[in-house]
Amino acid sequence: MGALLDQKYERLFSLLDVNGDGVIAEDDFVLMADRVRASFGEERTAAKGQRYADEMLNYWHALRATADTDGDGRIDKSEFRQAVRHVSDNFDTLIGPLYEAGFHFADRDGDGLVSRDEFAAVVAAIGVPEGDAGATFERLAGGADGTLTLARLMTAATQYYCDEDPANSASHQLFGPL
Known part of the structure; x- marks a missing residue:
């Protein structure tokens, strides 16, 4: 594993x-799911x-x-460190569903787009400082309408x-600066 992946995994x-x-x-994953749900008063x-919480436990x-x-x-x-590379190699089946569930959770109106505030609320709830969450959104959104699509998040x-x-600095900072 290279130094950049090691930093991201850390x-x-x-x-x-x-x-x-x-x-x-397991309790860490339950706590995180509860914090994310609470960020929207759900x-x-x-x-x-519930879908998000289920995917958190599947990931665990x-x-x-x-x-x-x-x-x-x-x-x-x-x-x-020894295992995350294997799990990452199976992203579509082991990790992807969690990110998809998180996106749909944040997409409160179900229009297929996540706003800056929605994204920042979820990412801050998982422990990223709010300012870093907003900056991450700005790097990822890329659209003129200021929204994030599921495809860009994935x-x-x-x-x-x-x-x-x-060179892919926006995605390397998905959870704030390394």
Whole structure:
């Protein structure tokens, strides 16, 4: 793994460790899903929020199946670095559905577009400083109407997990500056 991917994975690990205990576990994914839903005042039972929470747990289970080499139900940084590349190589089936669910959750009116405020609310809820979330949106949106499409988000997310080309700086900063 190259230095750029290592930096991105380090940033991702820090976000996934929601409770800050130095490991990631199922409770971190539950906490994150709850924070994202709360950012829009959505109850656990609402369909969009439930889909997002389900995909968070699917992502956790896929990651755990690959990364939890000692079987303790927790993933430390070493296990994470060794396994995240495998999970990234299966982006479409293991990671993509989470990003798609997050996009549809943020798209409050169901028009297929996410506004700056909607995007920033979700990304800030996962732990990215609000100013960085807004700046990330500006880099990703690219449209004259100031909205983000699912296709642009999925391209950026794929590049975040898999791309080491420094020229793709917008996607490398999906979760704020490295």
